[in-house]
Amino acid sequence: MSILEFKNAFYTHGDDDIINDLSIKIDKGDFIYIVGPSGGGKSTFLKLCCHLISLTKGKILYKGIDMNQYDPIDLRLDISYCFQTPYLFGDTVEDNFLFPYKVRNKKVDLNKIYELLEQFKFNRDFFKKEVKNLSGGEKQRIALIRNLLFKPEILLLDEVTSALDAENTLIVEDAIKDLNEDGVTILWVTHDIEQSKRHGNKILTLENGKIKSLEVIQSE
Amino acid sequence: MNNGVEMNTLSLLASSSLVLISLIFSYTQKLNLEKETFIGTIRAVIQLFIVGYILEYIFDLKNPIYTTLLLFFMIFNAAYNAAKRGNKMKNGIIISFVSIASGTFVTLMILIVSGAIKYEPYQIIPVSGMIVNNSMIALGLCFKQMTGSFKNKREEVETKLSLGGDILSSSIEIIRDSIRTGMLPTIDATKTLGIVSLPGMMTGLILAGTSPVNAIKYQIMVTFMLLSTTAIASFIACYLGYRSFFNERKQLI
Numbered sequence: 001m002s003i004l005e006f007k008n009a010f011y012t013h014g015d016d017d018i019i020n021d022l023s024i025k026i027d028k029g030d031f032i033y034i035v036g037p038s039g040g041g042k043s044t045f046l047k048l049c050c051h052l053i054s055l056t057k058g059k060i061l062y063k064g065i066d067m068n069q070y071d072p073i074d075l076r077l078d079i080s081y082c083f084q085t086p087y088l089f090g091d092t093v094e095d096n097f098l099f100p101y102k103v104r105n106k107k108v109d110l111n112k113i114y115e116l117l118e119q120f121k122f123n124r125d126f127f128k129k130e131v132k133n134l135s136g137g138e139k140q141r142i143a144l145i146r147n148l149l150f151k152p153e154i155l156l157l158d159e160v161t162s163a164l165d166a167e168n169t170l171i172v173e174d175a176i177k178d179l180n181e182d183g184v185t186i187l188w189v190t191h192d193i194e195q196s197k198r199h200g201n202k203i204l205t206l207e208n209g210k211i212k213s214l215e216v217i218q219s220e
Numbered sequence: 221m222n223n224g225v226e227m228n229t230l231s232l233l234a235s236s237s238l239v240l241i242s243l244i245f246s247y248t249q250k251l252n253l254e255k256e257t258f259i260g261t262i263r264a265v266i267q268l269f270i271v272g273y274i275l276e277y278i279f280d281l282k283n284p285i286y287t288t289l290l291l292f293f294m295i296f297n298a299a300y301n302a303a304k305r306g307n308k309m310k311n312g313i314i315i316s317f318v319s320i321a322s323g324t325f326v327t328l329m330i331l332i333v334s335g336a337i338k339y340e341p342y343q344i345i346p347v348s349g350m351i352v353n354n355s356m357i358a359l360g361l362c363f364k365q366m367t368g369s370f371k372n373k374r375e376e377v378e379t380k381l382s383l384g385g386d387i388l389s390s391s392i393e394i395i396r397d398s399i400r401t402g403m404l405p406t407i408d409a410t411k412t413l414g415i416v417s418l419p420g421m422m423t424g425l426i427l428a429g430t431s432p433v434n435a436i437k438y439q440i441m442v443t444f445m446l447l448s449t450t451a452i453a454s455f456i457a458c459y460l461g462y463r464s465f466f467n468e469r470k471q472l473i
Contacts (some may be wrong), residue, residue: 052471
C-alpha cells in the first residue's frame with residue numbers, strides 16, 4: 001500500500017489550475033526529488049501533501065485513507081514540511097525548538113536538540129542565539145532541525161539547500177539520506193539536477209501542474 | 221449637579237455663528253468644504269435634537285426596560301460599525317455584539333454593585349454611551365490589526381501549522397498584538413488624563429456646576445470603567461475572531 005496517493009487531483013487558484021489532474025502513488029521509504037520549471041506546481045504539491053491546503057477536486061489518500069478523514073493536526077505531525085523561505089519565529093533558536101515539544105505536550109529533550117545541532121555543525125550555545133543575528137544559511141539549517149526534532153513519516157523539503165554552501169549542503173544531504181535509510185519517506189523539491197541524481201530513488205518532473213515524467217533511478 | 225447652568229435658545233443660535241467662521245475659511249481658501257460643513261452641521265443639530273428628545277422621554281418614563289432596550293440599540297449600532305473594520309471576518313457583527321455587550325454588562329454591573337452609579341436612565345445611558353463608544357473604537361482597531369496581521373504574517377502562521385500547531389497556538393502572537401492594539405489608546409489616554417486635556421465627562425460636569433473635585437471622582441470612575449471595558453471587549457473579540465481566518469480543515473484562508 002502507498003503511503004501517499006494523489007487521485008485525479010486538481011488545485012485551482014482563481015482561473016489557474018496549479019495542479020491539473022495529477023495522479024501518483026508514493027511508496028513508504030521513497031526518496032523522490034521533485035524538479036521542474038518555476039510555477040510548475042512543486043511547492044503547491046508539497047503544501048497539499050501536508051494538508052496546508054486542500055484539493056479543489058480529486059483525492060489524496062494517506063495510508064489508504066482520504067486525508068479529509070484525518071484530524072489535520074495529526075496529519076501535519078506525521079507529514080513534516082520545511083519551507084523554501086525559512087521562517088523562524090520568536091526571539092531565539094530555543095523558541096523555535098521548543099514549539100514542536102509544546103504542540104505535542106512532551107518534555108523538551110535537550111540531548112536530542114544538542115545531538116541535531118552538532119550533526120548540523122552548530123555548537124550547543126547556538127540554542128540560545130537570537131534569530132535576528134542568523135545568516136540565511138543558518139536559518140535554513142535551524143528550520144530543518146526544527147522539523148527533525150520528531151521523526152516524521154514523510155519529510156517534505158522545499159529547496160532547503162538553496163542558501164547553503166557546498167559543505168553544508170553535503171551535511172544536509174547526508175542527514176536526509178540517514179533519515180531515509182531509517183524509513184522516512186522524502187519528497188524534496190530542488191532546482192539542482194545534480195543533487196537530484198545523488199541520493200533519490202525517483203525523480204518527479206512537474207510542469208504546468210502535471211507529471212511530465214517520473215524517472216526511477218537505478219542504484220549503482 | 222443641580223445648580224448647573226442652563227443655556228437659552230438665543231445663546232445657542234448666537235453660537236451657531238461659529239460655523240460661519242468655518243464656512244468663510246472654506247470659501248476664501250477654496251477648500252470646497254462649504255457643502256460638507258453645512259450638511260454636517262445640519263445633520264448634527266437634527267440628530268442631537270432627536271436624541272435629546274428621545275432621552276428626555278426615556279428619562280421621564282423611568283422604566284428600566286426602555287433603558288435596557290436603548291442600551292441594546294446602542295450596542296447593536298456600535299457592533300455594526302466595529303464589524304465593518306473586520307469585513308473579512310465571518311460573523312463579525314455577532315462577535316462584535318457579544319464582545320461589546322459583555323464588556324458593557326460586566327463594567328456596568330461592577331459600577332452598580334459598588335454603588336458608583338444607579339440603574340437610572342439619566343446615569344446608565346450616558347455612562348453606557350462612553351463604554352460602548354470606547355469598545356467600538358477598540359474593536360475597530362483590533363479587527364484592523366488582526367486582518368492586516370493574518371495577511372502579513374501568513375508565513376509565520378503556516379510555519380506553525382505545518383509543525384503541528386493548533387490554530388490557536390499558531391495565531392497567539394497575532395491575537396495578543398490585536399488585543400494590545402485595541403487597548404493601547406485607552407491606556408495612553410489614561411496616562412495623559414488631566415495633563416493633556418480635561419476629559420469630556422469632567423468638562424461637562426464642571427460646566428454644569430459640579431465642583432472640580434467631585435468631577436474628578438467621576439472621571440476616575442470613568443477611567444477605570446473604560447480600561448475594564450476595552451480589555452474585556454478586545455479580549456473576547458480577538459479570541460472569537462481569529463477562527464474566522466481558518467477553514468474547518470485548520471487551513472489559513
